[in-house]
Amino acid sequence: MTKVLDPTNEATPTDIPRVARPESLEGLTVGLLDISKPRGDRFLDRIEERLVERGLRVERFRKPTFTKPAPVDLRHEIATKCDVVIEALAD
Amino acid sequence: MSLHQSVALPEGLVAVVKQDCPTCELVVPVLEQLANQTGLTVFSQDDPDFPAAIGNKRFDEDLSISWHHTIETVPTLLSVENGKETARTVGWSRSHWESISGVSDLGTELPDQRPGCGSLSVDPSLAADLELRFGGLNFSARRVEFAALEDTHEALYDRGWTDGLPVIPPSEARVLAMLRGTSRSPDEVVATVPPDLAPCTVEKVAINAVMAGCRPEYLPVVLAAVEAVCTETFNMHGLLATTMPHAPVLVVNGPIADEIGMNSGNNALGQGNRANSTIGRALQLVIRNVGGGRPGEVDRAAFGSPAKVGFCFAERESDSPWPPVSTMYGFEPGTNTVLAFPGEAPRNLVDQLSRDPDSLARTYAVNLISIQHPKLVLGFDAILAVAPDHSRVFGEAGWSREQLAERITELTVRPGSELIRGAGAIPEGIPEAMKDLDLPKFRPNGLHIVHCGGAAGLFSAIIGGWVNGDMGSNPVCVEITP
Numbered sequence: 224m225t226k227v228l229d230p231t232n233e234a235t236p237t238d239i240p241r242v243a244r245p246e247s248l249e250g251l252t253v254g255l256l257d258i259s260k261p262r263g264d265r266f267l268d269r270i271e272e273r274l275v276e277r278g279l280r281v282e283r284f285r286k287p288t289f290t291k292p293a294p295v296d297l298r299h300e301i302a303t304k305c306d307v308v309i310e311a312l313a314d
Numbered sequence: 315m316s317l318h319q320s321v322a323l324p325e326g327l328v329a330v331v332k333q334d335c336p337t338c339e340l341v342v343p344v345l346e347q348l349a350n351q352t353g354l355t356v357f358s359q360d361d362p363d364f365p366a367a368i369g370n371k372r373f374d375e376d377l378s379i380s381w382h383h384t385i386e387t388v389p390t391l392l393s394v395e396n397g398k399e400t401a402r403t404v405g406w407s408r409s410h411w412e413s414i415s416g417v418s419d420l421g422t423e424l425p426d427q428r429p430g431c432g433s434l435s436v437d438p439s440l441a442a443d444l445e446l447r448f449g450g451l452n453f454s455a456r457r458v459e460f461a462a463l464e465d466t467h468e469a470l471y472d473r474g475w476t477d478g479l480p481v482i483p484p485s486e487a488r489v490l491a492m493l494r495g496t497s498r499s500p501d502e503v504v505a506t507v508p509p510d511l512a513p514c515t516v517e518k519v520a521i522n523a524v525m526a527g528c529r530p531e532y533l534p535v536v537l538a539a540v541e542a543v544c545t546e547t548f549n550m551h552g553l554l555a556t557t558m559p560h561a562p563v564l565v566v567n568g569p570i571a572d573e574i575g576m577n578s579g580n581n582a583l584g585q586g587n588r589a590n591s592t593i594g595r596a597l598q599l600v601i602r603n604v605g606g607g608r609p610g611e612v613d614r615a616a617f618g619s620p621a622k623v624g625f626c627f628a629e630r631e632s633d634s635p636w637p638p639v640s641t642m643y644g645f646e647p648g649t650n651t652v653l654a655f656p657g658e659a660p661r662n663l664v665d666q667l668s669r670d671p672d673s674l675a676r677t678y679a680v681n682l683i684s685i686q687h688p689k690l691v692l693g694f695d696a697i698l699a700v701a702p703d704h705s706r707v708f709g710e711a712g713w714s715r716e717q718l719a720e721r722i723t724e725l726t727v728r729p730g731s732e733l734i735r736g737a738g739a740i741p742e743g744i745p746e747a748m749k750d751l752d753l754p755k756f757r758p759n760g761l762h763i764v765h766c767g768g769a770a771g772l773f774s775a776i777i778g779g780w781v782n783g784d785m786g787s788n789p790v791c792v793e794i795t796p
Contacts, residue, residue, distance in 0.1 A: 225466045227484045229456040230475050230521045230603040232512035288785045290552030 245307065252280045254305030258289040263311035270309060321382040323399065327354045327415055328392045330374070330385045333361035335431035338389050341406050342367065344421040351417050359388065359434040380435035381444045387430040391415070405430035442487040453486060454501060454517055470525075475603055477595065477623055481525035492520040495530030496537060497796050504537055505544035507605035508551035509612040514540065514604045519596070522603055526596035526624070531574045532589055535652055536596045538794040539564050539626075542654035543597065549787040553656050553780060554607045559619040560780035563657035563697065564594055564626035565764055567638040568650030570794055571628035578630035580768035583660050583699070583775065594624030619659040621777075627766060633702060634765035635709030642715075642759065643791035650794040655697055655762060656780040656787040665704070666772040671711040674704060675718060678774065679725035683755050685778040689733045689743040691726075691753045695760035695779035695789065698722075701767030704774050719761045726755035757782065762789065 245251060253274055255267045271281050282304050286293045301308055327348055331338040342365045348354040349368055358364045359380060362373035374380050383392070387404035393414050394400065403410035407427040412420050435444060445451065460469045466483050470476055482488065493500055493516070500517040507514045516537065523536050543550040543562045553560055566576055577587035585591060601607045609618065631638055631647075640651040665677040678698060685694050700708075708718055730751040735743040744753070760782060767773070780786055 224462050225460045225464075225469075225483060226486065227458050227460070227466075227470070228453055228486060228489050228517075228521045229458050230484060230518065230525060230599065232507075232510060232514070232518070232604045232606065233456055234510065234512060288552075290556065290781060290786050291549060292551060 248274075248277070248279055248307070251306035252282060252304060254282045254284055254301045254308035256293070256301065256308055256310040257283070257285040258293075258310060258312065259286050260289045260312065266311045267309070270311075321378050322397060323379070323383065323392065323394045324355045325394055325397075327352055328357065328394055329354060330357045330359065330380055330383075330388055330390045330392075330433070331364065332359040332388050332431070332434060333364035335388050337406050337428045337430045338364075340424060340428060341389055341421065344406075344411065344424070347420060348415055348417060352415055376447075377435045377440070377444055378448060380433055381448050385433045386436050388433050389430055390433070442491040446486050446490055451490065451500075453489065454515065455489075455521060457486075474608070475525070475599075477598060477602065479623070481599075482527055484521045484524040488524045489517070489520050492524050492528065492530050492533055493517065495520075495533035498537065505540050507540070507544055507600060508607065509554060510604075510606035512604050512606065514544075514600060518604050519600055522599040523592075523596040526599050527588065527592040528596050529574070529588065529592075532593050532596070534650075534794050534796055535564075535566060535570065535574070535589075535593050535626075536600075538652045538792050539593065539597045539654060540600055542652060542790040542792045543601075545790055547788045548654055548656070548790045550601065550605075551612075553787055554601060554605075554613050556780065557614050557616045558658075558780055559615050559617045559622070560656050560658050561619065561622040561625060562594070562597060563621060563655045563777055564597065565639060565653040565655065565697070565762075566593075566626065566628040566651070566794075567631065567640040567645070567653070568648060568794070570650040571631075576626075576628040578628035578766045582627045582630070582766045582768075583625075590627050591624065594626035596624070597626075598622065598624050621657060621659050625657070625659075629764050630702070630766045635705050635713075636715040636763065636765060639715075639762055639764045640791050642762065645791065645793065651791050652794055653762075653789060653791040655695070655777070655789045657697060657777040658780075660699065660775040660777045663774045663776055664772070665774075669707060671708050671713045671718070672721070674707055675721045676725055679722050679755075681776060682722065682761075683726050683728075685755070685776065687742055689737065689740060691728075691733060691744060691755050692757050692760075693781055693783075693786075695756065695762065695782045697762045697764055697777035697779075699764050699766050699775040699777065701771055701773055701775075702765075702769050703772045705765050715763050719756075719759075719763055722761060723754045723756050727752050729753075 257263050257267055274281050284301055346367050356368050356371040357374040357379050359374050390404050392399050392402045401414045412418055460466055467480050470481055498516045502516045503513045505514050519537055523533055574589050576589040607613055637647050645651050663681045668674045685696055730748040733744045734746050734749045735741055
């Protein structure tokens with residue numbers, strides 16, 4: 224029998240279930256998160272046009288850089304203001 | 315401290331010996347003399363029948379007596395009164411043995427003195443096991459047992475703990491030996507490792523260093539490297555998550571590089587040197603195992619590169635025309651440091667004809683311009699590794715590192731009109747708004763000139779950087795502490 228020491232962080236991840244997808248966007252606020260990748264804004268501009276045409280409320284957000292996780296304050300702001308969020312990973 | 319009964323010493327005179335020690339053989343007549351005159355208990359470390367002529371002897375088979383009483387040399391003669399050691403001498407010295415035993419004319423046919431031999435309890439091949447058994451050290455890490463019929467190497471791979479190459483199984487004895495390489499406490503938190511943002515202790519670094527194949531004396535370098543990359547400035551999360559192929563490239567400066575046998579000469583960026591090969595690998599295993607950073611998961615590299623297995627080398631300081639590269643970060647020459655640079659695999663650069671510094675600088679400039687894309691400027695740093703056949707030219711001309719970096723940077727300046735999107739029929743490039751600017755390839759201090767490589771070969775090497783600055787990563791240089 225060989226006995227070794229565990230090289231991992233031994234963490235047990237907590238599963239946080241996603242919010243259920245809404246049946247319809249009617250009356251909801253849609254967040255559009257630009258991660259600052261080049262041309263991601265073009266994609267989001269078009270999405271915004273389409274959503275506004277349908278009479279939806281849209282909030283725009285932008286990460287300072289795509290190379291780092293979104294700052295916790297930004298994540299909190301999005302969660303507070305929006306019902307759903309669309310993130311653009313365009314290049 | 316009261317010792318458990320089983321490791322308490324008997325009253326009176328006690329000798330600890332081993333048969334495989336000429337001095338112990340030498341003093342056998344003295345032991346007999348003492349056994350007859352005062353009474354004596356002999357503990358033998360290696361042979362239960364040694365010494366044959368002594369009746370009152372015990373076999374210290376598990377070395378528990380020797381370990382608990384800190385026997386470092388055999389023979390050791392001790393005097394015990396009321397359960398406490400009152401006197402001790404090591405090796406053979408007639409005067410000391412007479413003084414402790416109170417018996418005169420001991421071993422008159424023997425020389426006056428003779429040094430002893432090393433105790434088995436401090437034998438390097440046994441010491442770690444003994445400390446594990448008797449030392450009461452408690453590892454925090456979970457113990458994982460593999461069944462007798464499991465192949466250990468396959469089991470380690472199946473658990474996802476390796477980089478695809480075999481690893482050394484991190485047994486308790488090996489991790490304990492690794493921890494001897496640092497004075498830092500095993501439970502000290504070294505860094506918070508991305509992407510899982512897991513607190514990482516010295517012990518966890520040691521476990522991964524064992525797996526990578528490090529020797530204990532490399533551990534301080536690995537610890538410093540972990541600290542360097544797990545900073546906001548270096549942005550290990552981004553470097554791991556990027557679709558680009560970059561990874562931490564480690565450059566070691568200071569006397570520790572020679573002390574631990576690192577390679578800064580022939581094939582410094584290649585295989586064959588244990589320290590170079592395993593230090594960078596240990597860092598990558600920490601990112602993988604403690605941080606949870608695995609290819610195809612948070613690691614989204616499109617290509618990756620051999621640098622992601624581990625990339626570490628030392629600067630060739632001994633005959634460098636320049637002070638150590640760590641001086642760019644304010645360290646005094648002679649300081650042990652590790653520079654973490656977000657880089658990719660190296661590529662060679664040939665100039666066998668230039669014999670003056672300016673023409674060599676031109677060769678460097680035209681090659682360095684191509685990092686990532688010739689039309690992308692200021693966004694990427696680089697390491698320029700200069701081998702002795704090239705560095706000699708700068709040394710003889712009296713060019714400092716700063717002067718060379720400045721000249722190269724100047725030679726890379728091009729009009730923005732050639733670099734903007736669409737110029738040269740290539741959509742890639744800098745924004746149109748910059749068309750009237752004259753732009754160099756590198757930002758100030760973006761170029762890191764490092765002396766290394768073998769003594770023959772009119773070459774240098776380029777290690778291209780990842781996105782620099784607050785948007786990406788900045789190189790980080792930290793001191794290596796024992």
